[in-house]
Amino acid sequence: MPRVSSRFVGLGVGFAPYLQPPGPEVIRWTVGEPGFDTPSQIIDAAIHGLKEGKTKYTRGPGSIELCEAVAEYLEIHHDIEASADEIVVTPGAKQALLYSFLITTMPGDEAILLSPSWASYEPMLEFIGAVPVHVKVNMEDFHPDLVAIRDAITDKTRMILINSPCNPTGAVFTPEEIGEIVDIAVENDLWIVSDEIYGRMVWVDWPHVSPSTLPGGKERTIVVNGWSKSWAMTGMRIGFLTGPSDAMKAAVKSQANSASHIPTFMMDAAKVALECEDSVREFNREYLKRREMMMEGLSSLPGIRVPEPEGAFYVFADVTGTGMTDIEFADGALEAGVQLIPASLITGGEGFVRVSYAADEEDILEGLRRLRSWLLQE
Numbered sequence: 388m389p390r391v392s393s394r395f396v397g398l399g400v401g402f403a404p405y406l407q408p409p410g411p412e413v414i415r416w417t418v419g420e421p422g423f424d425t426p427s428q429i430i431d432a433a434i435h436g437l438k439e440g441k442t443k444y445t446r447g448p449g450s451i452e453l454c455e456a457v458a459e460y461l462e463i464h465h466d467i468e469a470s471a472d473e474i475v476v477t478p479g480a481k482q483a484l485l486y487s488f489l490i491t492t493m494p495g496d497e498a499i500l501l502s503p504s505w506a507s508y509e510p511m512l513e514f515i516g517a518v519p520v521h522v523k524v525n526m527e528d529f530h531p532d533l534v535a536i537r538d539a540i541t542d543k544t545r546m547i548l549i550n551s552p553c554n555p556t557g558a559v560f561t562p563e564e565i566g567e568i569v570d571i572a573v574e575n576d577l578w579i580v581s582d583e584i585y586g587r588m589v590w591v592d593w594p595h596v597s598p599s600t601l602p603g604g605k606e607r608t609i610v611v612n613g614w615s616k617s618w619a620m621t622g623m624r625i626g627f628l629t630g631p632s633d634a635m636k637a638a639v640k641s642q643a644n645s646a647s648h649i650p651t652f653m654m655d656a657a658k659v660a661l662e663c664e665d666s667v668r669e670f671n672r673e674y675l676k677r678r679e680m681m682m683e684g685l686s687s688l689p690g691i692r693v694p695e696p697e698g699a700f701y702v703f704a705d706v707t708g709t710g711m712t713d714i715e716f717a718d719g720a721l722e723a724g725v726q727l728i729p730a731s732l733i734t735g736g737e738g739f740v741r742v743s744y745a746a747d748e749e750d751i752l753e754g755l756r757r758l759r760s761w762l763l764q765e
């Protein structure tokens with residue numbers, strides 16, 4: 388009997404055990420997915436593409452029209468300068484992250500993750516033989532510990548990953564913090580992979596700033612982004628990466644030798660999405676309301692500390708004050724009819740639970756009622 392290669396031994400699956408659909412009576416605060424329908428113009432464009440026969444192989448990094456539209460979008464919304472041939476459109480931001488890791492590390496090289504970080508980074512790095520090095524953020528506000536980052540750098544470090552706004556913590560790093568991380572990368576000649584998938588969801592006074600826009604940042608930053616979150620397109624699987632032209636030549640090769648390209652009929656739909664500003668703004672107004680509801684509701688429960696979620700659509704709540712571990716808390720909540728994620732499933736998350744407020748308003752209110760009656764034995 389042939390054996391499955393050893394690279395899968397012990398490889399994590401992140402939050403997967405807690406993402407299983409529970410019974411219909413359970414409220415799900417687990418899934419990192421917008422609770423909105425995909426805007427209809429996007430769906431119409433995809434159907435139109437199919438009917439027009441856009442079902443054949445095409446340009447690997449994405450149609451030139453789509454890549455031009457992405458470049459224009461990046462300039463308008465994120466101040467990022469990129470030409471169309473420096474954009475590679477991928478099957479989801481996840482695939483773009485995989486290419487970025489392949490481009491920036493060789494087996495045995497170290498990559499710094501600011502932990503607790505999104506559950507897929509660590510296994511994805513391990514998958515390709517790179518070594519994730521976890522540097523814990525400040526657990527009061529989830530902002531980076533710059534001294535600890537410097538201390539973690541060795542002669543094997545090749546890359547620092549930034550994810551701001553952050554899943555799972557909701558932190559939005561300040562422009563100064565991003566600037567300091569760029570300085571550290573410049574001093575040590577490191578790559579930065581900047582996962583900006585929540586870049587349009589910022590709820591605080593300071594802006595999301597891409598490291599690629601700061602002095603010294605452009606030539607060492609690969610920006611990853613995608614359509615899943617701000618346009619409610621998770622199942623359509625479209626993301627992209629951009630960066631220095633050598634890195635993008637490598638990204639083109641990565642895609643040519645794996646996915647080839649995103650579905651041809653989705654290319655126009657992705658372009659149409661970039662014009663759906665009204666939907667992005669409308670979703671954001673709703674997220675702001677839901678964020679208030681969730682923050683207020685959770686803060687009023689005994690033993691739960693709720694640091695302010697600055698961006699994205701997650702609350703990362705400290706449950707140590709309840710006397711339970713995060714696993715005990717998540718299991719108890721599930722029994723009470725609310726599914727949430729115990730953060731000890733990821734490095735550095737012990738004592739916290741992740742709650743998504745992308746759920747609809749009724750589910751937020753009913754979930755809070757259930758937690759209240761469980762914790763207060765009402």
Ligand code: PLP
Nearest residue numbers: 419479480481505554613615626
């Ligand atoms: N990066 C972060 C931080 C995420 O939270 C997610 C999805 O949950 C992704 C990347 C993946 O996005 P996509 O659906 O485009 O693959």
